[in-house]
Amino acid sequence: MTRSIQAYFHTENETEDVRIKLQKYNIDQLEIGALPEPLHKKVPLLIPLASASGEETGTAGGSYAGGSLPSSGTAAGAFVGFRSIDQLEHDSNHDGVDDRELLYSLSLKVSELDYNEAVKVIRSNGGHVAI
Numbered sequence: 001m002t003r004s005i006q007a008y009f010h011t012e013n014e015t016e017d018v019r020i021k022l023q024k025y026n027i028d029q030l031e032i033g034a035l036p037e038p039l040h041k042k043v044p045l046l047i048p049l050a051s052a053s054g055e056e057t058g059t060a061g062g063s064y065a066g067g068s069l070p071s072s073g074t075a076a077g078a079f080v081g082f083r084s085i086d087q088l089e090h091d092s093n094h095d096g097v098d099d100r101e102l103l104y105s106l107s108l109k110v111s112e113l114d115y116n117e118a119v120k121v122i123r124s125n126g127g128h129v130a131i
Contacts (some may be wrong), residue, residue, distance in 0.1 A: 002028060002109040006130040007122045008039050008102035014126045015104040021121050025114040031107050038101035045128040049120070102128060 009015040015032050022030070106127070110118045119129055 001112045003112055003115045004109050005107065005115070005118060005122070007106045007127040008035075008045065008130070009104045009106065009127055010100040010102060012104055015106050018106060018122055018125045018127055021125060022108065022110075022118055025118050025121075026111040027114070027118070028109040029107070031105075033105050035103055035105055038103055044131040046119070046123060046131060047128060048126045049123040 007018070009018070012032075012034070019030060019032060106122070108118075122129055
């Protein structure tokens, strides 16, 4: 048995990255497309998960590819995810939500056994999943 997933992304690169990561699952009918207009804000979506992987973290007060991180004055070992830093740049009203419009869609069918993992991959890589 299969389940359908519809997800939305800000950029084509985000969409393609997730498509590649989903290839390890039993999926069918995977399609990517540009939306004719940005997704309406009232469409119910599961927002992306905050990333906590070791690959995307740096110490507070340390440095990253874009320059130095501000020191927070907290105890050693505090971490800030690079994806979180990028999201802050796109949150002009500081409500914790990326203000960029969702312009790309990814749709697929996945086996029931892989559904939860596929949704997790999408959300942990910046995708908004339609409920």
